[in-house]
Amino acid sequence: MxxxxxxxxxxxxxxxxxxxxxxxxxxxxxxxxxxxxxxxxxxxxxxxxxxxxxxxxxxxxxxxxxxxxxxxxxxxxxxxxxxxxxxxxxxxxxxxxxxxxxxGPPAEVMERMGDKARAKAEMHAAGVPLVPGTNVVAGPEDALAAAEELGFPVLLKAAAGGGGKGMRVVIEPSALHGAYERAAAEAHAAFGDGSLYVEKVIAPARHVEIQVLCDHHGNVLTCGERECSVQRRHQKLIEESPSPALDDEQREAMEAAAERASRHIGYRNAGTFEFLVGPDGSFSFIELNARLQVEHPVTELVTGLDLVREQVRIAAGEPLGHGGRAGPRNGHAIELRINAEDPARGFAPAPGRIERFRPPLGPGIRVDTFVEDGTTITPYYDSLIAKLIIVDASRRLAIERARRALRELELEGVPTTREVLAEILDSDEFRSGEYSTSFLEEAGARLPALAGS
Known part of the structure; x- marks a missing residue:
């Protein structure tokens, strides 16, 4: 150690x-x-x-x-x-x-998986299903030709990064050139590389990811899934585990695919394989996040693992206890991202001074944060203030506990996402578990916190 x-x-x-x-x-x-x-x-x-x-x-x-x-x-x-x-x-x-x-993973693995075209080729070789799409295109004319072959709507995506940067949905041919220029400029600003590729839009779709841990002794441990479909501008707001969209057979198929992929590319340490799940239950690889995820606590509360501790142990050369599937998995966990953003202004960043911060307490509530009374949220960095992570015996109970946690949270000084999170938890779509990545876009008019956005 x-x-x-x-x-x-x-x-x-x-x-x-x-x-x-x-x-x-x-x-x-x-x-x-x-x-x-x-x-x-x-x-x-x-x-x-x-x-x-x-x-x-x-x-x-x-x-x-x-x-x-x-x-x-x-x-x-x-x-x-x-x-x-x-x-x-x-x-x-x-x-x-x-x-x-x-x-974290070796540089060579990170380079291979950071090249989106190469990553897709590697996943195909590992027998992992892919979203229909292209390799890097030469420019807007090539992108248009590819989009017409795939069929609109399509998604333009940055080849060099993720996190919603350099990404545009294009509904019709006339909008492609403008969207391409904006996406390429954004990608170049974020990653120093404006290269784009084209993917078919799967809609309605769920965003579901599989957590893996891989040591230096040949063990690959898959740690279940996280449902991440509640998003704004391709950035996650709420995550939960297990996903209400998966049954046991689908879950095992996705975890088996992540295990095959990890072994094929020689992955090490913690990583997350992101998938789109279509209306028919089929899943397709999107990308590999070769790092710890913001939403890792959801997995920790369901599996009992400490993913950060395991990262350090793996890097020090220690073996995992076993490979295969992490378990037993207990209860249901939900993470709520409290961001210094104004939902009524399109989730615009809202830097400022936290005048009062009192996190919720009680059974089954974890708060990961760095703020205190007087903390300044600067405009230089990410707008995340805190993560409320809730666990309970069932999804229904976890939702009620999450609602209670939001009511108890005291946070004064800057606009935040608290009210819109409460409204999402109260919505019929979220309560039923039948929602997709377009949920916020479609439900915005019905959520008072988003009025005027």
């Missing part, structure tokens, strides 16, 4: 990783920008290093600054969290070149 690990992130995920390291008896070194001098993750860590000014490009995305911080503090490993450099193969190679263990 490591003695000291650098946590190359901020916010709630840095807090989460530092706590896991301390439980393993490992010292944690935090990094921070000038905007995060007094942040909770800095105070919780055993040591901290200022790595630059507030803009992420000059701090949390600065590979030289992070490597220097790890070396000067005597760290043996680096945990990237999620976002920032967590899926940057260049950062992984920089860690390897400086004798630092990267707590």
């Amino acid at each position: 490591f003695n000291r690990v650098l946590v190359a992130n901020r916010g709630e995920i840095a807090v989460r990783v530092i706590r896991a390291l301390h439980e393993l008896g490992v010292e944690a070194v935090a990094v921070h920008s000038t905007a995060d001098e007094q942040a909770l993750h800095v105070r919780l860590a055993d040591n901290s290093v200022r790595i630059g000014p507030a803009p992420a490009a000059e701090s949390y995305l600065s590979v030289p600054a992070l490597i220097a911080a790890a070396e000067t503090t005597g760290c043996e490993a680096v945990h990237p969290g999620y976002g920032f450099l967590s899926e940057n193969a260049g950062f992984v190679r920089a860690c390897e070149e400086n004798d630092l263990v990267f707590i």
